Amino acid sequence: MSDAPELVAARDVHVTLGGSEILRGIDLSVRAGEVVSLLGANGSGKSTLVRALVGIVPLSRGSVDLFGTPLGPRLPWQRLGYVPQRVSAPSGMPSTAAEVVASGLLGGGRLRLPRGWRARTTEALDLVGLADRADDSIAELSGGQQQRVLIARALVRRPDLLVLDEPVAGVDKPSQEAFAATMTRLVDDGLTVLVVLHELGALAPLVERAVVLRHGRVVHDGAPPRASSTHAGATHQHLHPHEPADGDNPGPETGLADTLNPDLTAGHAPRTAS
């Protein structure tokens, strides 16, 4: 594994946004074929880190190399697929799913759609199970479907490295499962994945390595923290002090674990692990 080429190499990454230091010296390496998840509480900087890695947010210090090339115009951008967190309010301008996905074919020196873009767009939408919605306006799609369109937009360029920012946040269950199935297939075909997650959830079987951020620093880099056997079972009754104390009422996932140790952050997911 360790002799596979390094697709992501971040060294001493510092990012300052609006005067406050969000990332404070991050080192991160992702090698070809790995599936790495970035975990951490809200505000730990995981989203900022991936945005810095793909060139959206400028670094105040440090360096990022993708595919062995520093970020910049010379990067083989076509090898990178990026899935942002879904914007809750899409622009008022009508645009179809196919149009949005097609924009994923551009970049890396390409300003116009290549020949056969239509077929590739349909193929990418098919990967996320939305081929029949290609000509529908994205405003008519559900939140989960919109998220899948964004995933298709990243996949349409057939990337070697896929960077996803909370791809299943706010996504309905069928979409989550469809997403996990798609990812499994792509990873089997050799896709390298760096994914920001709030909890491992449906992706848990895929993730080989977890990097946990806290206050803009890496606090854990290694095997994904597994839930202990008393947690995460389908029958596990998880009580919180502020829940009604009637025993037959299992509390939901509250996210309180975010503030606890990294092991809990990742493994504390009875809902999706079942």
Place this chain on the structure above:
Amino acid sequence: MTTVLSELPLMLTDPLMQRALLAALLVGVSAPVVGTYLVQRKLSLLGDGIGHVALTGVALGWLVGAATGVVPDDALAIPGAVVAAVLGAVAIEVVRERGRTSGDLALALLFYGGIAGGVLLIGLGGGSSGSLMQYLFGSISTVTPPDLALTVVLSVVILLVGLGLRAALFSVSHDEEFARASGLPVRTLNVAVAVVAALTVTVSMRVVGLLLVSALMIVPVAVAQLVTRSFRRTMLVASVVGVAVCVLGLSFTYWNNVSPGAAIVVLAIATYLVVAVLRPLWVRRRPRVARDPHPDIPDDLELDLVPSGANRTTGGDSCSA
């Protein structure tokens, strides 16, 4: 109506009107193309800002023309407007990119500075603010052959950029961050949109006037948005609406002594109102898709465990948000 029909050949053979109609046609096509990107970027007012700056350019051209003894004294007005509009548009784009919070303020400064500068400079150039009226409200009936030539050239540039780079401009206007992460030259494309918008303003200046330029870019797009669901179709419908209102509005002024700009814009807005009223008839044909009213709230409840208690525990979610 018979009189209009009988006078139609007369209007179409009038060389003055021919030039005016050709200019209106070109502007009607190109302004909505650029406007589609501006609306998508939520920069609907950018055209107004550029228009105001262009007024200073007009006055500056006039001033230079008067100083150097060029005849007629407004010969440099349109070149002046082109230069000022392009510089102004790029300046707005730079401000937008640097600090998002002050973009609104920068636009306001441009509005006031442009108008005041224009009136001040035209006075220094020996003209009166009345001389600016034809630029403020349009004077398509005085389109000269050189004016028309410039309009044709600039329209071709606008359409080449606006249509030729449509996919890239769509990407950058739809989701700038994604465009950056796909390796598109985002800044260059943004500046391209700004420059093309500036050219559109100066081209449309003669037809509808600087004060109403933006309407010609935005209103046809607003009409199109009501009835379309793809970006491509929106741009197409907007251009058709743009051409229709420009040509009809201008023809109206052949028989009635009103400002062509005002006639065109009123017609465009009337079209918007009619389409907005008739829209339900059109939309009903589509199957209604249920939208998730709260797409951002994760489904954090394990409903298949104990359905009875599920609703009550919703409050517990809020601490994860």
